[in-house]
Amino acid sequence: MIDESKAVVSVLGDDERAELDWLRAENAFLRAQCDALVSIAGGYARDMEVLLRRTSRR
Numbered sequence: 001m002i003d004e005s006k007a008v009v010s011v012l013g014d015d016e017r018a019e020l021d022w023l024r025a026e027n028a029f030l031r032a033q034c035d036a037l038v039s040i041a042g043g044y045a046r047d048m049e050v051l052l053r054r055t056s057r058r
Helices: 004-010 014-056
Strands: none
Touching: none
């Protein structure tokens, strides 16, 4: 079986290959940022839940 991603890369020119590499790196960076933001948002949500529980007991 032929790996299609390698077959496509082999027909790309130098500029296209460089752009593909840049886009892959940017995609990895954006995924990492998204993961960090999801984690931060989850922390804020947990903190807010704790605050709401404390105020509802009064």
